[in-house]
Amino acid sequence: MGGPVGRSSTRGERTRSRVRRDDRPDDRPGWAEAPGRRSGARNGPPVEGDGGRGSARRAPRSGKRRVLRWSATLLALLILGTGGAGYLYYEYLNGNIRKEDLTLGDKRMADHKANAAGQTPLNILLIGSDARDSEANQKLGGAKETFGAPPLADVQMLLHLSADRSNLSVISMPRDTMLKMPKCTAPDGEIFPASRRDVQTNESLGRGGPGCTVATWYELTGIRVDHFMMIDFAGVVSMADAIGGVPVCVDANIHSRGADGKGSGLKLEKGTTSVKGEQALQWLRTRYGFEDNTDLGRAKAQHQYMNSMVRELRKGTKLTDPAKLMNLAEAATAALTVDKGLDTVKKLYDLAEEFKKVPTKRITMSTMPNVYGTGVNNGRVYPKAGDAEQLFRMVRDDVPLDGKPSKRKAVEPKDPSAPVGEIAVTVRNATGTGTRGPASGRAGHVADQLKEAGFGKTGVDPDNVTGAARTGILYPSTDLEGDAQAVAKALGIPLSQVKKSTDVSGISLAVGADWREDGAYPVSPGKQKTPESAGALNGEEEGACMKVNPAYTW
Known part of the structure; x- marks a missing residue:
């Protein structure tokens, strides 16, 4: 445990494919395994919190x-x-x-x-x-x-x-x-x-x-x-x-x-x-x-x-x-x-x-x-x-994965929203991905939802179909922040997906690959829950025990 250990150097190294192939069951032992694949991790620091020893009477710490x-x-x-x-x-x-x-x-x-x-x-x-x-x-x-x-x-x-x-x-x-x-x-x-x-x-x-x-x-x-x-x-x-x-x-x-x-x-x-x-x-x-x-x-x-x-x-x-x-x-x-x-x-x-x-x-x-x-x-x-x-x-x-409430409060925009009938919005179809083309008619469908909600100045950009993984709303200046958030609230889009950007001249809504299907936006704010497939484990769960594969027991 004595002196310094070596560093991992990454600058200037040329990438070389080392992805495991089917004929190489576990190409390199690493963090992953010794003679298997690697799975290393450099990481960092620790936390202090509710622990600590000592009685009610203790000498001041240096x-x-x-x-x-x-x-x-x-x-x-x-x-x-x-x-x-x-x-x-x-x-x-x-x-x-x-x-x-x-x-x-x-x-x-x-x-x-x-x-x-x-x-x-x-x-x-x-x-x-x-x-x-x-x-x-x-x-x-x-x-x-x-x-x-x-x-x-x-x-x-x-x-x-x-x-x-x-x-x-x-x-x-x-x-x-x-x-x-x-x-x-x-x-x-x-x-x-x-x-x-x-x-x-x-x-x-x-x-x-x-x-x-x-x-x-x-x-x-x-x-x-x-x-x-x-x-x-x-x-x-x-x-x-x-x-x-x-x-x-x-x-x-x-x-x-x-x-x-x-x-x-x-x-x-x-x-x-x-x-x-x-x-x-x-x-x-x-x-x-x-x-x-x-x-x-x-x-x-x-x-x-x-x-x-x-x-x-x-x-x-x-x-x-x-x-x-x-x-x-x-x-x-x-x-x-x-x-x-x-x-x-x-x-x-x-x-x-x-x-x-x-x-x-x-x-x-x-x-x-x-x-x-x-x-x-x-x-x-x-x-x-x-x-x-x-x-x-x-x-x-910033929703806790443990399902317990945090002390979060909604952030009010610096500039209040204008009446929805006066808010101009441009909607574009960004539902395309690397393997799938844009879903037909998505921009028009979402524009119709906005019009039904009172956003009469909503239009569709038929030319810009650059794909986006997530639906997002961009606005160019602080005075339009409240308007952009009003659009998000009307459609059930989380406010974290409303961003200020110099790439737009007005409020622009990109319907992303997460909203390829008709209907309401997939997840309503305030109703988010950690998926069971995430295998969540709480920090105080002392009864956790790893299941051993029968082929590796003795």
């Missing part, structure tokens, strides 16, 4: 001790199944932190909407790189044939901290998710064109760096990403050692090692075991042995580990030794890559201050709802129609 405690808890939250950034308490560690551009895509991410108190949500993408770019990472990752190859983003988790800081939602995206990649321009100027076919999401990291993974998330979900944190294998091990044991549970004896050599090597007896160090890394990488031997089971195991770690840290019994925290900080900062908005100890500490406000019982882990592909993409996964967009919409709208 400022440094408070930093240690707060940092330890945020570090837990940001680890999310892959390792973490120790809390960077001393300025000299700033130089250890590797910085990259937040996004390499050519689309500007939409701004957050503030709530009535002026607060905005915070979204952090945690990325697990499986790079074999250092001796430590090569030893832990194995797969000599992959040494020096472009890294894969084998673990991707989005942390959503609500605007009022009352709750935290997490979405994991399986690394086998097939999607379209956006155009990305690497820091050295190399251009990676947008993909014309579906590509496995973990390849985004090799398209210029973590900023392309951020751009890919935004392209798919429409969720603004404020920061990213990326970490490698060695960072996970050093973090897990510094934290100490984290209880995990299996419903049968497990040995993740098949006759063909596939598996992480994890070997545990039935029941609860406290794991740390390399054993914790094995748990987080295990694919063969959990449930159906896919990324979906591994994501559940990562969520169980994460929640358990947060509970342990909030008991106040972990990471109270300054020497351990110093070792952790040295190792983690050497392995950590962040965006340029999180490049100092002060910024990371401020982030810790925000995360420590969330109680454990308001943490919800989830996985992007998905379905398996067929044919040449058999075994890969795709976002599940309806359910995946529902989950993304809830995060965009």
Whole structure:
């Protein structure tokens, strides 16, 4: 657990397809598996909240001790199944932190909407790189044939901290998710064109760096990403050692090692075991042995580990030794890559201050709802129609995934709405996708709905049919914000999909691919519910236990 570990370098590397083929059951061991596929994750910080030890009478804590405690808890939250950034308490560690551009895509991410108190949500993408770019990472990752190859983003988790800081939602995206990649321009100027076919999401990291993974998330979900944190294998091990044991549970004896050599090597007896160090890394990488031997089971195991770690840290019994925290900080900062908005100890500490406000019982882990592909993409996964967009919409709208109310209040526009009969609206058909043409007559149908609601100055743009994944309303200036929101309310479109834009000269409504069918807009505001297919797990659920695949028991 001593000195610094190697970093994952992504600049200037040319992408090279390493998507698993059917004749290569598990191309590279990574976070995913030792001799299987990889699923790494560099990530970051923890949270402090409702925990703490001591009696009603306690001596005042020093400022440094408070930093240690707060940092330890945020570090837990940001680890999310892959390792973490120790809390960077001393300025000299700033130089250890590797910085990259937040996004390499050519689309500007939409701004957050503030709530009535002026607060905005915070979204952090945690990325697990499986790079074999250092001796430590090569030893832990194995797969000599992959040494020096472009890294894969084998673990991707989005942390959503609500605007009022009352709750935290997490979405994991399986690394086998097939999607379209956006155009990305690497820091050295190399251009990676947008993909014309579906590509496995973990390849985004090799398209210029973590900023392309951020751009890919935004392209798919429409969720603004404020920061990213990326970490490698060695960072996970050093973090897990510094934290100490984290209880995990299996419903049968497990040995993740098949006759063909596939598996992480994890070997545990039935029941609860406290794991740390390399054993914790094995748990987080295990694919063969959990449930159906896919990324979906591994994501559940990562969520169980994460929640358990947060509970342990909030008991106040972990990471109270300054020497351990110093070792952790040295190792983690050497392995950590962040965006340029999180490049100092002060910024990371401020982030810790925000995360420590969330109680454990308001943490919800989830996985992007998905379905398996067929044919040449058999075994890969795709976002599940309806359910995946529902989950993304809830995060965009800052709706808690645990179903409990937050302190959110509706945001009143700065400029009130004009009478609906005086509001001019242009509607266009943007329902086309990469595989389907525009749905016939959609712009006219929605325009008719607006006219029936009293918007007499509604017209249709018959020429602009550029596709959009989500229905949206754009307005050019603040004085039209109230009018644009009135249009959204009349159609049941969430206000988070109403944006200010200099690309339009008046109020423009794009009917997106999420509204190809006639009738009301698919989801009414205020009635959103986390889909069962997201597999939500609450932070206080101590009874979670991984189901062992019978082929990997002993």
